[in-house]
Amino acid sequence: MTTVAVLRRVGRGLGLVVLVIAAMISFGPLLWTVTTSLRTPAESFTNPPSWIPLHPQFSNYRAVFQQIPLARFFINSVIVTGLIVVGQSVTCTLSGYAFAMVRFPGRTKIFALFLATMMVPLQATIIPVFVLIRWMGLSGSLFALIIPALSGAFGTFLMRQYFLQMPAELGDAARVDGATHFQVFRHVYARMAQPALATLAILNFSGFWSEFYRPLIFLQNQNNFTLPLGLVGLQGNYGTGSISIVLAGVILAMIPSVILFIVAQRHFIEGITAGSFR
Amino acid sequence: MAIQPAASRSVAQRRLRRSEATFGYLMIMLSVVIVTVFTAAPILASILISLFNWDVISPPTFAGLANYSRMLHDSTVIVSFATTAVLAVAIVFLQIACGLGLALLVQQRRRRATRAVFRTVFFLPLLASAASVSIFMGYLFDQKFGVINYYLSLLGIGNVPWLTSSAGATVTVVLVAVWQQVGFTFVLFIAALSSVPSELLEAAAIDGAGAVPLLFRIKLPLISPTVLFAGVIGMINSMQLFDQPYILTQGGPGSATTTTVIIIYRTAFQNLQFGYGSAISVALLIVLMAITAAQFAASRRVVFYQ
Numbered sequence: 200m201t202t203v204a205v206l207r208r209v210g211r212g213l214g215l216v217v218l219v220i221a222a223m224i225s226f227g228p229l230l231w232t233v234t235t236s237l238r239t240p241a242e243s244f245t246n247p248p249s250w251i252p253l254h255p256q257f258s259n260y261r262a263v264f265q266q267i268p269l270a271r272f273f274i275n276s277v278i279v280t281g282l283i284v285v286g287q288s289v290t291c292t293l294s295g296y297a298f299a300m301v302r303f304p305g306r307t308k309i310f311a312l313f314l315a316t317m318m319v320p321l322q323a324t325i326i327p328v329f330v331l332i333r334w335m336g337l338s339g340s341l342f343a344l345i346i347p348a349l350s351g352a353f354g355t356f357l358m359r360q361y362f363l364q365m366p367a368e369l370g371d372a373a374r375v376d377g378a379t380h381f382q383v384f385r386h387v388y389a390r391m392a393q394p395a396l397a398t399l400a401i402l403n404f405s406g407f408w409s410e411f412y413r414p415l416i417f418l419q420n421q422n423n424f425t426l427p428l429g430l431v432g433l434q435g436n437y438g439t440g441s442i443s444i445v446l447a448g449v450i451l452a453m454i455p456s457v458i459l460f461i462v463a464q465r466h467f468i469e470g471i472t473a474g475s476f477r
Numbered sequence: 478m479a480i481q482p483a484a485s486r487s488v489a490q491r492r493l494r495r496s497e498a499t500f501g502y503l504m505i506m507l508s509v510v511i512v513t514v515f516t517a518a519p520i521l522a523s524i525l526i527s528l529f530n531w532d533v534i535s536p537p538t539f540a541g542l543a544n545y546s547r548m549l550h551d552s553t554v555i556v557s558f559a560t561t562a563v564l565a566v567a568i569v570f571l572q573i574a575c576g577l578g579l580a581l582l583v584q585q586r587r588r589r590a591t592r593a594v595f596r597t598v599f600f601l602p603l604l605a606s607a608a609s610v611s612i613f614m615g616y617l618f619d620q621k622f623g624v625i626n627y628y629l630s631l632l633g634i635g636n637v638p639w640l641t642s643s644a645g646a647t648v649t650v651v652l653v654a655v656w657q658q659v660g661f662t663f664v665l666f667i668a669a670l671s672s673v674p675s676e677l678l679e680a681a682a683i684d685g686a687g688a689v690p691l692l693f694r695i696k697l698p699l700i701s702p703t704v705l706f707a708g709v710i711g712m713i714n715s716m717q718l719f720d721q722p723y724i725l726t727q728g729g730p731g732s733a734t735t736t737t738v739i740i741i742y743r744t745a746f747q748n749l750q751f752g753y754g755s756a757i758s759v760a761l762l763i764v765l766m767a768i769t770a771a772q773f774a775a776s777r778r779v780v781f782y783q
Contacts, residue, residue, distance in 0.1 A: 207688075210688065211585060214582045214585055215582075215586075217578075217582060218579070218582050218583065218586075218595055221575075221579055221599070222594075222595060222598045222599070224656070225598050225599050225601065225602060225656070225659075225660075226598050226601065228602075228610075228613060228614065228617055228656070229601055229602065229605070231613070231617065231624060232613045235616075244616075244622040246622070246624060246627035247624075247627060247628075248624050248627075289507075290507040290508045290511065291508065293504045293505070293507060293508065294504060294505040294507070294508035294509070296504060297500075297501045297504035297505045298505065301497060301498075301500060301501035301504060302494070302497055302498070302501065303497065303498035303499075303500075303501030303502060304498060306501065309505065309509065312517065313508075313512060316512055316516045316517050316520075318713065318769075319516055319520060319762075320713060320716075320717055320761070320762060320765055321717065322717055322738055322741060322758045322761050322762070323519075323520055323523055323758055323759070323761070323762040324515070324516055324519035324520055324523065325519075325741075325745075325758070326519075326522075326523060326526060326745050326751055326754055326755050326758060327518070327519035327522035327523055327526060327755075328515055328519050329745075329746070330522075330526075330533065330751070331514070331515075331519070333533065346511075346515075347511070347514075347515035348515075349507075349511050350507060350508040350511035350512060351508075351511075351512070352512055352516070355508050355512075380496070380497060380500040381500065384504075405603070405604075408606070409605070409606030409607060409608065409609075410606075411606065411607065411608040411719075411720045411724075412719055412720065412738075412742075415742075416742070416746050426606075427606045427607075427608035427609065428608070430608060430609060430612060431608050431611075431612065431724055434612050434615070434724075442616055445612060446612075446613060446616075449605070449609045449612055449613055452605075452606065452609055453604055453605050453609065456604040456605070457604055460600070460604055464597075467600070468664055468668070471661060471664045471665060471668075472664065472665060472668045
């Protein structure tokens with residue numbers, strides 16, 4: 200073997216070592232969270248931690264439902280995230296299609312305004328939105344989180360990009376056959392948009408399922424708390440005595456995301472890269 | 478007579494076009510209303526509210542630019558901008574460096590299954606919420622009982638005050654944010670690297686280019702737009718850092734991890750100073766726009782568009 204070949208081999212071996220260490224750092228805290236959620240509250244802070252749960256205690260998972268309204272938080276999160284995902288799927292498909300395929304005066308200008316709002320940080324709008332929500336009498340209700348998020352510039356942009364790739368001839372042919380504009384949209388193009396719709400839905404799910412700042416501002420009553428807000432409150436209320444119970448809640452909150460990731464990994468990756476190839 | 482058919486066609490055409498336009502406006506209506514009411518108008522409203530003193534309960538009183546001049550003399554706000562900038566630069570730098578490094582190393586693996594395993598492991602932290610991550614990281618970084626100090630003590634490093642000292646808290650917030658978000662840049666770079674044409678790399682390898690020149694002369698220039706994107710998005714997000722410092726340290730100890738968004742939250746939603754809070758959020762918006770513009774300007778020489 201030449202020196203270059205030896206060097207290359209050593210390099211690849213070192214690369215693997217670095218990767219394995221990075222994987223341990225990445226996975227370790229999650230594994231600790233799972234195993235500690237399966238230990239008795241009394242043992243939860245003993246070191247060294249047991250990385251393999253030999254005697255799993257599922258009692259913490261029962262306790263988390265008994266000690267706090269976790270089921271309530273879960274349902275609230277499902278309602279908020281579900282309605283936003285469905286709402287944006289509808290509104291962004293409609294507007295994305297119109298900006299891509301329908302000719303109307305002012306289209307370019309209105310779309311430019313949409314693009315301009317895309318990068319606006321939440322902080323620049325949250326105070327007036329809070330005032331507006333209060334004025335609408337929605338303060339404290341889940342609708343305070345849902346209604347402002349029912350459409351978005353990014354979703355519109357994402358769907359428009361996807362519709363732009365579709366051939367215009369299909370619609371023209373259907374029009375000649377007597378289909379209305381809406382029928383062309385509904386029966387020809389909307390059906391082909393499903394991959395983009397899945398990516399948008401997953402982006403919205405992961406964004407709003409884990410949201411903390413807006414719930415912290417808008418929700419006051421514990422009955423309306425979503426999961427992240429409820430879990431942080433749990434950590435505060437019960438102190439360090441029962442961390443296994445808190446961690447059981449953390450794991451339960453993560454399960455829907457993990458299931459979705461297993462089912463639709465491709466769309467998670469697409470969601471992340473969608474923004475970068477503008 | 479010869480003109481008549483053409484004229485009637487153009488009338489029909491105009492009617493068709495008008496019906497298409499009506500359809501278009503109906504289709505964008507929902508999105509336009511929501512984006513206007515909840516994003517576009519509130520930006521202007523933020524600027525307007527910042528010119529008043531207002532606690533939402535009693536009527537607002539006009540204050541002119543008083544909130545802005547108060548901000549320039551308010552050391553907690555100024556310090557929060559500096560604190561946030563330090564945290565953001567550290568987070569974004571580490572996120573890009575680690576994400577790129579890991580992406581390059583994973584790409585080197587020949588077996589598909591190996592690549593898939595590493596990809597999944599680095600992505601997993603993104604499936605938890607920042608709030609959840611901050612909860613369990615708070616336990617792991619605990620000075621007395623935390624797992625991290627336990628393993629460090631085995632290496633002879635004693636009792637690091639991760640959350641209870643200024644430097645420790647700063648480092649912890651950075652580490653927790655990077656730990657979770659590195660999967661994001663990692664996925665971006667994996668996608669960008671796999672779009673580098675393999676003929677280019679093979680040609681360079683045949684010409685005798687080693688791994689290092691290959692990286693700096695071909696791969697990095699070709700993925701530089703993605704690096705810029707990761708930097709811009711990373712700064713926009715990290716300058717609004719809230720969940721991690723709020724949950725891990727409540728902005729402390731002292732003001733060590735009090736980010737600007739924590740100040741906005743306290744000013745507007747805890748002390749009900751909506752005018753002053755709006756002034757700080759407008760300042761944050763201006764700072765963000767300046768950072769983004771500076772990043773694009775600075776990158777003009779470095780970023781290579783195909």
